[in-house]
Amino acid sequence: MTTWIIAAETGVGNLVDQAREFGGTVTAVTVGNLPIAGVDSIIDIDLAAGAPVEAAAPSVAGAVTAEPGDVVLAANRPSERVLAGAVAAKLGAPVLTSVKSLAVGHAQVAKAGGIGLEDVAFEGPIVAILDGGAQPAGEVPEAVTFGAKDYVVTVSAIEQAEVEAVNLGTAQRVVAAGRGFSSKEDLQLAADLAEAIDGEVACSRPLSEGLGWMQRDQYVGVSGQVIAPELYFAIGISGQVHHTAGILESGTIVAINNDETATMFEDSDYGIVGDLYEIIPQIIEALE
Ligand SMILES: Cc1cc2nc3c(=O)[nH]c(=O)nc-3n(C[C@H](O)[C@H](O)[C@H](O)COP(=O)(O)OP(=O)(O)OC[C@H]3O[C@@H](n4cnc5c(N)ncnc54)[C@H](O)[C@@H]3O)c2cc1C
Known part of the structure; x- marks a missing residue:
């Protein structure tokens, strides 16, 4: 063989x-x-x-x-x-x-x-x-x-797409935002936390497919990216199977949700029940 x-x-x-x-x-x-x-x-x-x-x-x-x-x-x-x-x-x-x-x-x-x-x-x-x-x-x-003939190809122009480079596939720490965030501007909180832990920002599908707040290659789940970072924050994400299918191989999953019955807690190693707008700044402060 x-x-x-x-x-x-x-x-x-x-x-x-x-x-x-x-x-x-x-x-x-x-x-x-x-x-x-x-x-x-x-x-x-x-x-x-x-x-x-x-x-x-x-x-x-x-x-x-x-x-x-x-x-x-x-x-x-x-x-x-x-x-x-x-x-x-x-x-x-x-x-x-x-x-x-x-x-x-x-x-x-x-x-x-x-x-x-x-x-x-x-x-x-x-x-x-x-x-x-x-x-x-x-x-x-x-x-x-090996001496065979390749396609004859010449690159006539390269146009850089206007998107931020995200590499969720290799990121070891990921902060994912869901519909618990009230506006696109508020995603800065997720970005700040990602920066504090040297990670990448991801999201649930509605934030990229529906609301258009984030890029399509940033959403995680069954129809998005399947990732396995060592640390995954699911913030304001309810935890439906379409989403969690993309993260179950992660090392440690931390959920932040103001609904204590959110199914995201069932797939998490650590859960924080509370308002993301209060909790994220506290985590960043503690990290600093
Ligand atoms: C065929 C198909 C494929 C799909 N593929 C995917 C996929 O790949 N990835 C994906 O993500 N989804 C996918 N979906 C959609 C999926 O079913 C869910 O609708 C979606 O994941 C829900 O996103 P969410 O958790 O951000 O929003 P929601 O379900 O609306 O949850 C928002 C959560 O935020 C919490 N919250 C609200 N305010 C606050 C606050 N201030 N602080 C803390 N928590 C708060 C709420 O309690 C709630 O739990 C798919 C659906 C279908 C039908």
């Missing part, structure tokens, strides 16, 4: 660990000469200067010659998802996302944002998208260059 790892960045430690658990050989297919440690071999695809990673999709698909029983792993990042899609299309292989566990011939994938789990059995090659993890440590084998 061969496990193939598609890498457009070096953060693939989780994929290398998974591949080693399978046994067999591990081959990384890299775009742009990346030093991937812990694998048996590297096939590198040279990227033309200025070309986006996605231009290498045909080459990556050509380099991965997976056979039945093989598994192709890619990190859950935009470019690598594109490359994984090209590989899956060439192989005629299914793509598994939201993978919770993976073994030879068997996977468990999260459904409906993690509310349920589905067992999947497979025989042919599959492509699985997992969290990439950190850069793996160890020896880096010498790469062999």
